[in-house]
Amino acid sequence: MSIPVLKNTYLNEVVPALRKTLGYDNIHQVPKVVKVVINSSFGAEMDKNGVEELRKDIASLAGQAPVVVKAKMSVSNFKLRQGMPVGIKVTLRGNHMWDFLLRLIAIALPNIRDFRGVPTKLDGQGNYTLGIIDHSIFPEINVERQRVNTGMDISIVTSANSDNEGVELLKLLGVPFRKHSSDQAAAA
Numbered sequence: 799m800s801i802p803v804l805k806n807t808y809l810n811e812v813v814p815a816l817r818k819t820l821g822y823d824n825i826h827q828v829p830k831v832v833k834v835v836i837n838s839s840f841g842a843e844m845d846k847n848g849v850e851e852l853r854k855d856i857a858s859l860a861g862q863a864p865v866v867v868k869a870k871m872s873v874s875n876f877k878l879r880q881g882m883p884v885g886i887k888v889t890l891r892g893n894h895m896w897d898f899l900l901r902l903i904a905i906a907l908p909n910i911r912d913f914r915g916v917p918t919k920l921d922g923q924g925n926y927t928l929g930i931i932d933h934s935i936f937p938e939i940n941v942e943r944q945r946v947n948t949g950m951d952i953s954i955v956t957s958a959n960s961d962n963e964g965v966e967l968l969k970l971l972g973v974p975f976r977k978h979s980s981d982q983a984a985a986a
Contacts, residue, residue, distance in 0.1 A: 802896035804903075804971065812970040820963060829924060829958035829967045834895045836860055838933070838950040839867070839885035849883050852948060856886050858938040860898060864888035901936065902952065903972045909935040915976030918965055924958025926968060927951055 801809075808830070816828045838856060840848075849866065856864045867885040869878050878884070890898055907913060920926050931949045933939060958964035969975060 802893050802900065804900040805893070805896040808896075808971065812967065815970055816963075816967060819966060829956050829963045831895065831899070831967070831971075832891075832955045832957055834890040834898055835887060835953040835955065836864070836890070836898075836950055837885060837887040837953070838948055840948055844883070849886075853886055855933065855939055856888060856950075859933070859936050860888045860890055861894045862888060862890070899954070899971070903974070905937060906930075906935045907974060909937075913974075915974045918975045920961040920964045922961060924956045924960060924964030924967075926954045926956070926964060926973075928954070 813825065813828050816822070817825065820828070822828055836856060836859065838852060840852065844852070853864055853866065864886045865888065866883045867887055869880055869882045869884050872878060872880045907916065916928055929949060929951050932947055933950050934947070954968070956964050956967055958967055965975070
């Protein structure tokens with residue numbers, strides 16, 4: 799079985815660069831991507847066929863079957879009953895994770911209209927969450943067949959100890975972070 803391209807880049811280029819910039823002696827101290835979680839929630843308004851269609855779309859993106867998340871309790875204001883499907887999620891690890899990250903970074907994000915980069919805000923523990931409004935930016939999604947336009951959240955969980963380590967890891971992997979406004983003003 800072949801090693802995914804992004805994993806090969808991580809092992810051969812990113813790890814040595816992070817060891818040098820972060821000053822780690824041990825290779826196991828270098829931050830790594832642990833998992834990627836794809837989550838799409840749609841509430842109570844989607845019918846059974848729409849849920850199945852979205853499940854197929856997410857499965858084609860992820861390369862593995864997603865789990866349908868059901869409501870734990872009823873909420874009358876949202877017309878939500880216990881046991882109704884409210885979302886879909888899938889957790890990627892290993893080669894599926896690396897393949898998905900490569901497609902996200904190299905193909906999907908550049909397909910966004912007027913794309914200027916993603917924000918650099920992490921969660922304080924080195925993990926990054928990205929919200930995508932329209933999942934049809936991925937080439938695996940058939941736009942003609944798509945009935946409902948739903949977004950998704952993509953969480954990249956890393957073993958980084960801080961946001962700075964997480965940003966450095968993701969930058970070296972090729973995540974196109976947005977330039978700061980002071981950098982844009984200086985360039986203009």
